[in-house]
Amino acid sequence: MSEPRFEHGRAPRVGVLLCNLGSPDAPEPGAVRRYLAEFLSDPRVVEIPRLLWWPILHGIILRTRPAKSAAKYASIWTPDGSPLKVHTAAQAKILQGMLGQRGHSVQVRWAMRYQQPAIATELDALRAAGCERILVFNAYPQYCAATSASVMDAVGQWLQRQRWQPELRVIHSYPDHPSYIEALAQSVQQHWQREGRGELLLMSFHGMPERTLHLGDPYHCHCHKTARLLAHKLKLQPDEWRIAFQSRFGRAKWLGPSTETVLKELGAAKRGRIDVLCPGFAADCLETLEEIAIEGAHTYTQAGGAALRYIPCLNASAPGMAALVAIAEQHLQGWPTQAAADPQALRDQRDRAQKLGATH
Numbered sequence: 500m501s502e503p504r505f506e507h508g509r510a511p512r513v514g515v516l517l518c519n520l521g522s523p524d525a526p527e528p529g530a531v532r533r534y535l536a537e538f539l540s541d542p543r544v545v546e547i548p549r550l551l552w553w554p555i556l557h558g559i560i561l562r563t564r565p566a567k568s569a570a571k572y573a574s575i576w577t578p579d580g581s582p583l584k585v586h587t588a589a590q591a592k593i594l595q596g597m598l599g600q601r602g603h604s605v606q607v608r609w610a611m612r613y614q615q616p617a618i619a620t621e622l623d624a625l626r627a628a629g630c631e632r633i634l635v636f637n638a639y640p641q642y643c644a645a646t647s648a649s650v651m652d653a654v655g656q657w658l659q660r661q662r663w664q665p666e667l668r669v670i671h672s673y674p675d676h677p678s679y680i681e682a683l684a685q686s687v688q689q690h691w692q693r694e695g696r697g698e699l700l701l702m703s704f705h706g707m708p709e710r711t712l713h714l715g716d717p718y719h720c721h722c723h724k725t726a727r728l729l730a731h732k733l734k735l736q737p738d739e740w741r742i743a744f745q746s747r748f749g750r751a752k753w754l755g756p757s758t759e760t761v762l763k764e765l766g767a768a769k770r771g772r773i774d775v776l777c778p779g780f781a782a783d784c785l786e787t788l789e790e791i792a793i794e795g796a797h798t799y800t801q802a803g804g805a806a807l808r809y810i811p812c813l814n815a816s817a818p819g820m821a822a823l824v825a826i827a828e829q830h831l832q833g834w835p836t837q838a839a840a841d842p843q844a845l846r847d848q849r850d851r852a853q854k855l856g857a858t859h
């Protein structure tokens with residue numbers, strides 16, 4: 500494919516690519532099968548020798564799981580598509596507007612690691628728009644090889660095909676960034692003001708095989724750090740919060756304690772109302788809206804607990820966006836993002852700001 504030609508006198512632009520995991524194109528078995536086939540074929544996600552994994556994936560999982568998962572997706576699907584994609588698109592749009600208002604002329608696009616919009620397509624679009632510098636912003640707050648490194652694998656595959664490569668920077672995680680912890684704290688406090696305060700705050704993170712911790716993945720430690728900093732910020736006593744890991748997949752031992760086990764234990768102990776937050780997800784998705792807010796609530800009350808209130812992810816909320824802007828701005832430092840340097844960018848930025856009004 501031909502690449503953008505060099506033009507003398509054109510001010511180089513800066514791009515930001517906000518990346519998240521990805522969803523099927525539709526809540527239907529065929530689309531879910533295509534999504535799972537791509538996702539679960541990634542050796543960063545399932546670290547089993549291909550010769551062993553292939554028959555399990557193609558012979559069992561891709562025959563049985565798509566229909567079940569499609570029904571779950573259908574229960575949380577929005578008129579505009581998967582919640583994960585809807586929230587990520589909103590985050591990218593607002594990020595561009597807010598950075599523009601702070602004097603940065605940047606092109607913000609968003610991409611999904613699996614299915615659409617693909618990372619390579621969106622990087623092509625940034626290059627076509629004249630971006631000579633690109634900040635890859637992993638939306639995952641905690642680093643994990645299965646997520647953050649996998650995004651970089653896709654970026655690397657795209658780079659291999661580029662003659663004129665952009666300069667790159669990467670936000671690979673932000674588990675302890677003060678603005679992220681502040682945003683989580685505000686979100687919990689707003690929930691308490693709206694709904695009243697439960698007797699315990701459960702912080703549920705996506706699980707990983709325990710083996711990855713022993714192989715040096717910092718994910719488990721990043722989750723604990725986020726949880727500890729948030730508990731401290733909210734001035735919670737040790738008996739007022741718990742950490743757990745959800746979404747177990749396969750037979751290997753996963754990080755514990757599992758969210759399901761903790762919910763059953765708390766329920767059996769006839770605990771009252773509990774609040775559940777998923778700080779490891781930048782945007783609501785199947786794993787939060789279906790697995791926690793629907794299934795988790797059912798598990799807890801069936802076991803004898805009073806009620807489970809789910810606290811939404813940061814999504815495109817004001818505190819969440821303030822965090823994304825602060826993190827992006829920190830990593831853009833020293834790059835020529837000032838609108839004044841580029842008259843066209845200045846005009847674009849003015850147009851955008853007018854369209855967005857003064858809402859953000």
Ligand SMILES: C=CC1=C(C)c2cc3[nH]c(cc4nc(cc5[nH]c(cc1n2)c(C)c5CCC(=O)O)C(CCC(=O)O)=C4C)c(C)c3C=C
Pocket residue numbers: 520521522523535544545564568581583639643645646705706707708718746748749779780783784785786
């Ligand atoms: C071995 C399997 C899996 C690993 C490892 C894994 C890690 C991991 N995943 C996320 C974030 C998300 N996962 C989501 C869905 C999802 N995850 C798995 C399996 C593993 N995840 C499956 C099979 C699925 C699909 C749904 C299903 O069939 O159950 C999603 C939601 C996507 C959506 O469209 O809403 C997210 C987000 C993280 C952060 C992570 C490691 C830290």
Ligand SMILES: [Fe+2]
Pocket residue numbers: 705746
């Ligand atoms: Fe997952």
Ligand SMILES: [Fe+2]
Pocket residue numbers: 746785786790
């Ligand atoms: Fe799940």
